[in-house]
Amino acid sequence: MTTDIKVPTLGESVTEATVGQWFKKEGEAVSRDEPLVELETDKVTVEVPAPSEGTLESIVVKAGETVEVGTLLGSIAAGDGKAKPAEKPAAAASNGSGKAEKSAAAPAAEPASEDGSGEGELIDIVVPSAGESVTEADVGEWLKQEGEEVALDEAVVELETDKAAQEIPAQAAGVLAEIIKKQGETVTVGQVLGRIRVGAKGAKTAEASAPKAENTETAPAAGERKPAPSAAKMMEEKGLAAADMDGSGKKGQVLKGDVLKALEQGSEQPQAKPSAPRAPSPEADETREERVKMTRLRQTIARRLKEAQNTAAMLTTFNDVDMGAVMDLRKTYRDLFEKKHGVRLGFMGFFVKAAVAALKEIPAVNAEIDGTDLVYKNYYHIGVAVGTDKGLVVPVVRDAQDMSVAEIEKEIGSLGKKARDGSLTLQDMQGGTFTISNGGVYGSLMSTPILNAPQSGILGMHRIEERPVVRNGQVVVRPMMYLALSYDHRVVDGQEAVTFLVRIKEAIEDPQRLVLDL
Structure with a gap:
């Protein structure tokens, strides 16, 4: 009896991951819930535990491959397993205990001739599965040439799919005996790319390494790992x-x-630039361009934002708010607040409280579509968009309706620090029902934020700018901020959206409403 090891659900916005490292090798005993393999997503790193006790029977997806949720990673056989030693002398490898396996865990060590044509077993380098929606790839660069030695798990060839580029590692130590698919060829899952002769010694290794030394x-440097x-x-x-x-x-x-x-x-x-005059041709312009592959996080952001535009009937409504009352409140109690609660009093705590109050009155903005059903959420998990050097992430302040302004500010500060440190977990970013994005910190005057699917509403804050407004028949200068609410018109009617934004405006301009729950 065998038990499958599959890619678990990684969160609402995460559909694929890259296999990091396997903590066990084929044939080793595993305990239930023991970490088996590490998966790296565009946001976090997670460990996949063993679903049962037994022996790691097979590793289907190797380190470096991209997988989707539900993809088979390997299997566990019931019963006790004996761990295979990490290293085995060549003499011990041919003691009759069994022939070499085609896996990274057990490379054969049969003696071979110096030119790589000995009797070591030939194993195939095959195109791995990259998820249900990926059926073919283009062969990129071969990182080793025929006759060169390869180490266990050393990258041998690059494959490029429509989702990502990945390096295919060697399943055993030996010599690259044959390259079957050349650079630029299109291949499908399961096709043989080349072959490795296990345990052989490469005649070209010294020659290949000579120019690299230059x-x-x-x-x-000494003691450092090669890139x-x-x-x-x-x-x-x-x-x-x-x-x-x-x-x-x-x-x-x-x-x-x-x-x-x-x-x-x-x-x-800086690169040296030619002194010759610029040529007006497009070919000359290409030499001054820089092409950089998008990071996995940036690819995911691009895909999800476009999906939101294609799926939702998105519309944006605007209003402005006088920030004077909140600014005066902050100025009066800023030092006392920080001394008591150990966190600075910002604007976001007020906006989260105002949003919760408005969501209670207009529940459609806190709902989402599930098939032909509308799901109304009677809890308020507020996502707060945070910009990092790698891209935008949206950690969630959970059950904001039960929190004070101080508790909200503490939670936002903690989540923001984790975002910048790259230590956010999937739990930190799952389950949001409404999102607030503050483009004002970057100087934005006005914008139309894109929905964070499957949510039905997102509030955009902007910079505070002194502008002339009319108060009691007099023109006065006040600190004003534009607010934008983007919403899914399939769920939220225009009147509901406008009312929601008016409630936000009323609460911010009269913050006592938040204290009195009005």
Whole structure:
């Protein structure tokens, strides 16, 4: 009897992940709920526990492959398993205990000739499954050439799908005996890309490593890990050195994402420009362009925002609010508030409280569509959009209706810190019923925010600007802010949207309403 290990549900907005590392090898015993494999999403890293006790029978998806929710990762066989040793001398590998397996956990170690043509077993490098919706890929760069040695789990070839690029690791140590699919060819899941002769020694290893030693740009210092192949290639193209960035891989290894981050932060070294006059042709313009692959988080943001536009009947209504009363309240109690609660008194606490009060009166804005049903939420989980150096994330202040302004400010501060540190969990970002986005911190005067699906409403705050307004027949200058409510017109009627925004305005202009629950 076997038990499948599958990719678990990763949250409402997360549909795919990358396999990080396996903590167990094929044939090793596992306990129920023991972490087996690490999955990396565009937001967090999660560990998948063993669903049952037994032996890790098979690893279907290797490290570095992209998978979708529900994809089979491996299987567990019932019964006791004996862990395979991490390393085994060549003599012990051929003691008759069983022939070599085609897996990273048990590379065969049969002796082979120096040119890689010995008797070591040949294993296939196949196109892995990248999820139900991905059936083909293009072969990118081969990171090893025929006859070169490869180490266990070392990246051998890159594949590019319509969703992501991934490196295919070697399933065993040996020599790349044959390249079947060349760069640029289109392949389907299960096709053989090439073959590795297990345990062989490569005759070309010394020759291949010689020119690399001349590349002082990316050569690692003593004790440092060599950059990942795709990272090294990009560093060479962009004129970067490993010292220009922090490696996020194991033991500080520089990965492709680290290079992209360094480029985003302006770490690219200035390139010498030709003194010749500029040519007016498009070909000349291309030489001055920079093409950088989108990060996984940015790809997910782009996809989800476009899905919201394509699905919802989205409309935006506007109003403005006089921020004077809240600003005076903050000025009066700012120091006392911070001394008592250990957190600064900001605007967001007032807007969250105002939003909860308005949502109670206009429940459609707190609802969502599920098939042919409308689901009205009698709880108020308010998502607060936070900008990070990697993109926009929306952690959730849960049960905001039960919290004071001080408690809301503390929770927002804690979630914001976790977002900037990259330590947000899936739980922190799941289950929001309404979202508030404050573009004013970046100087935005007015915008039309896009819905955070499947929610039906999002409130956009903007910068505070002194403007002339009429009060009691007199023109006065007041600190004004434009508010924008984008909503799904399938769920929320125009009158409800306008009323909702008016209630926000009334609460902010007269904050005593929040205290008195009016």
